[in-house]
Amino acid sequence: MSSNPPSRELDRVDRQLLSLLQADGRLTVAELARTVNLTLTPCIERVRRLEREGFIDGYYAHLNSKRLGQSMLAFTEVTLDHATQDVFQRFKEAVQLVEEIVECHMVAGGFDYLIKTRVQDMDEYRRVLGDKIVNVRGVRHTQTYFVLEEVKSTHAVRVRVSDAGRAGAAAPKRRRARS
Known part of the structure; x- marks a missing residue:
């Protein structure tokens, strides 16, 4: 990327x-x-x-997480105990090894990282949190929010129209067939 x-x-x-x-x-x-x-x-x-030129990073299939038995979605705030480069690096390396974590973002504000996790159920989430997240040396505190309903979830990136600076639609308008 x-x-x-x-x-x-x-x-x-x-x-x-x-x-x-x-x-x-x-x-x-x-x-x-x-x-x-x-x-x-x-x-x-x-x-x-x-x-x-890197405008297209790759191609993939969008899988149905519910059909694959991973219907529980959680967001976890992670606060580290020290804001040093080695603590950040250790945490980033540990996160890469946890397949249940589907996204991890370093953020500015009251905590350091926001993690998005997809799991089967609460038992699996507790195992991931206890065994793979809070056990990382340097993690001081976590706060988890469980998703009750996914209102919008997309990987689409808005493609802007260059000449007028307006936002482009997800796909160009198709011509109507003439009768």
Whole structure:
């Protein structure tokens, strides 16, 4: 994942491609080309350039956590005992090894990290918290919030329209078929 800002402006076609692929990463190059009004070769070249330049980090399948028996979602605030580089590094390394943790963010404010965890049930969460989170040397305090209802959950990143600075839709408008 690149944290560098884009090195060049994306044009309308690049943005359309990003929106289309974000909505459905399984679209064929032929479908992409047809939708953005390009021939196959320039479409393939643009997608490869977007990948190479880091605008596309990868492709994945969005799995149904409930069907996989991981319906409990929890957010945990973690406060470390010292704000030193070695304590932060130790915590980051430990988090990478916990597969139940699906996101971890260092934050500014009253605590140091916010962790998003997906597990089967409360028993599994207690094991993860007790065995894998609070046992990390340097963790001083945790506070957990359990999700009662997921109102919105998406991986989509808003793609901005460059010429007017307006937010773009998740996918470009499709032309209506003529009758």
